[in-house]
Amino acid sequence: MSVPRSQIARNLARIRGEIVDAARRARRDPGEVGLVAVTKSVGVEEIVSLLQLGITDIAESRVQQLVARAAEVDDLLARRAGKGLASPRWHLVGHLQRNKAKVALGVAAMIHSVDSLRLAEELNSRASQDGRTIDVLLQVNCSQERQKHGCAVGAGMHLAELITTLRSLRLVGLMTMAPLSGDPERARPAFTRLRELFEEMRHEKVGGEAFRHLSMGMSQDYPVAVEEGATILRIGSALFE
Ligand SMILES: *Cc1c(COP(=O)(O)O)cnc(C)c1O
Numbered sequence: 715m716s717v718p719r720s721q722i723a724r725n726l727a728r729i730r731g732e733i734v735d736a737a738r739r740a741r742r743d744p745g746e747v748g749l750v751a752v753t754k755s756v757g758v759e760e761i762v763s764l765l766q767l768g769i770t771d772i773a774e775s776r777v778q779q780l781v782a783r784a785a786e787v788d789d790l791l792a793r794r795a796g797k798g799l800a801s802p803r804w805h806l807v808g809h810l811q812r813n814k815a816k817v818a819l820g821v822a823a824m825i826h827s828v829d830s831l832r833l834a835e836e837l838n839s840r841a842s843q844d845g846r847t848i849d850v851l852l853q854v855n856c857s858q859e860r861q862k863h864g865c866a867v868g869a870g871m872h873l874a875e876l877i878t879t880l881r882s883l884r885l886v887g888l889m890t891m892a893p894l895s896g897d898p899e900r901a902r903p904a905f906t907r908l909r910e911l912f913e914e915m916r917h918e919k920v921g922g923e924a925f926r927h928l929s930m931g932m933s934q935d936y937p938v939a940v941e942e943g944a945t946i947l948r949i950g951s952a953l954f955e
Pocket of ligand 1: 752754775807808891932933934948949950951952
């Protein structure tokens, strides 16, 4: 069963309220905080509802699903309800294997999960073959959990500098995933660490003007992420509960 649009609208209003409250606590402008809807747990109906509600940044965590969803949504928009709706701007937020780089580039406007030079180089050469540039974020493992993807904090600066030499990639910021736990405060140290690394990089002029995003904060911890400086929240379940 799909989640009704009215329910998504209510959730969205609540989330936006929380974002405004958290921004106020941190003396930030809530307008600096963007929301990417992660739709891996729902269907295309919900994606169309999001578009109708004005949410056009849509994310998937797996490449295959990203590509399949993009095709389905295109179809729906061409055929019916969607007349006049903006198309989604697709984000890939999950781990990307090098052999799927080309497929990901076919759809994604932003890839949040670049975490190695080899992957960055593969994306760069594929993108340059297609004569385009792609916005990427460097994923950093700020929680020192072994199973997590992301480069080590200590390797971040050097890797970011190397990525900015790749002409078909535009490094627009950093991404992290906090440890999952019931307590949002347990996420805070990872967010703080990412922001500190980000500030260090800005100080070193890594990436220039384009380098301005912190993609951090999910359903369970986004208010804390806003307090710590997030500019992109990746929210799934809280939109569809
Ligand atoms: C699923 C996912 C999210 C969203 O998680 P929720 O807890 O549903 O908000 C964000 N980022 C990544 C990388 C994900 O895989």
